[in-house]
Amino acid sequence: MSIVHCLILSALLFTVGTVGVIVKKNVIAIFLCIELMLNAVNLSFVAFSKYLNQVHGQIFVFFVMVVAAAEAAVGLAIAIALHRNRKTLNVDDADIMKW
Amino acid sequence: METLLFYLLGGLALIAAINVVLLRRVFYSALSLIVCLSALAGIYLLLDAPFIAAVQIIVYAGAIMVLFLFVIMLLDPFSATAHVDKRPYLVFFAVVLGTAALLLLYPLLKSYDPARAPHELLIPDARPGTVTHLAATLFRDYLLPFEVTSVLILVAIIGVVVLAKRQT
Numbered sequence: 539m540s541i542v543h544c545l546i547l548s549a550l551l552f553t554v555g556t557v558g559v560i561v562k563k564n565v566i567a568i569f570l571c572i573e574l575m576l577n578a579v580n581l582s583f584v585a586f587s588k589y590l591n592q593v594h595g596q597i598f599v600f601f602v603m604v605v606a607a608a609e610a611a612v613g614l615a616i617a618i619a620l621h622r623n624r625k626t627l628n629v630d631d632a633d634i635m636k637w
Numbered sequence: 638m639e640t641l642l643f644y645l646l647g648g649l650a651l652i653a654a655i656n657v658v659l660l661r662r663v664f665y666s667a668l669s670l671i672v673c674l675s676a677l678a679g680i681y682l683l684l685d686a687p688f689i690a691a692v693q694i695i696v697y698a699g700a701i702m703v704l705f706l707f708v709i710m711l712l713d714p715f716s717a718t719a720h721v722d723k724r725p726y727l728v729f730f731a732v733v734l735g736t737a738a739l740l741l742l743y744p745l746l747k748s749y750d751p752a753r754a755p756h757e758l759l760i761p762d763a764r765p766g767t768v769t770h771l772a773a774t775l776f777r778d779y780l781l782p783f784e785v786t787s788v789l790i791l792v793a794i795i796g797v798v799v800l801a802k803r804q805t
Contacts, residue, residue: 554654566712570666593771599689603697610705612800616800
């Protein structure tokens with residue numbers, strides 16, 4: 539197991555997450571895919587932290603997790619507000635700011 | 638051995654991630670993402686990052702995903718209940734497994750002896766990745782970002798309360 543393995547896995551996970559963000563229609567499913575992308579980045583942070591023998595990468599993972607928690611909370615609150623106002627979770631139906 | 642474990646956990650994480658995208662129901666997507674996050678926690682353990690692995694399980698797979706599942710069940714109640722009633726015998730397995738877990742935990746809790754807990758708290762030249770080293774770096778070099786993070790969380794709390802409050 540070398541750093542290349544970890545980076546390839548990280549890239550694959552990030553790609554899957556990106557595809558999910560583009561393909562999915564449900565706003566909560568899009569949030570889940572964003573979490574997937576954040577985790578892919580975390581994996582490469584930890585891999586670099588190990589192979590450069592430094593702890594700073596893990597500190598960054600810690601901060602990414604905090605930001606992800608805040609983002610998830612605010613995003614889910616927006617989803618609740620969207621559901622209350624438009625009775626839908628489909629992002630294609632929430633197009634009032636589109637044009 | 639390490640490589641084999643990496644391939645196992647990495648494959649599991651990848652399959653679960655693809656499942657997140659492919660599954661139609663959001664509830665099952667969220668459950669699949671929990672599997673993916675847990676497999677990633679195992680990979681963090683292989684990469685000598687035990688603290689990050691623990692935080693991954695506790696904060697990510699625990700707190701954040703529970704929040705997601707709460708909101709999914711709150712907003713989309715029919716996505717979760719469609720398949721539950723067809724298999725009532727699952728309750729039996731749940732009770733058996735829960736009792737087994739409890740029996741496993743009991744000797745573990747009983748064997749805890751406060752007198753034998755480690756006393757040395759600060760090892761100056763600890764290996765990178767150990768919790769001691771991580772804490773020393775976090776609370777010395779990264780103290781200001783750490784404090785700014787608390788402001789970020791406070792802002793997020795206020796924002797969530799304002800957004801989710803019922804407008805009258």
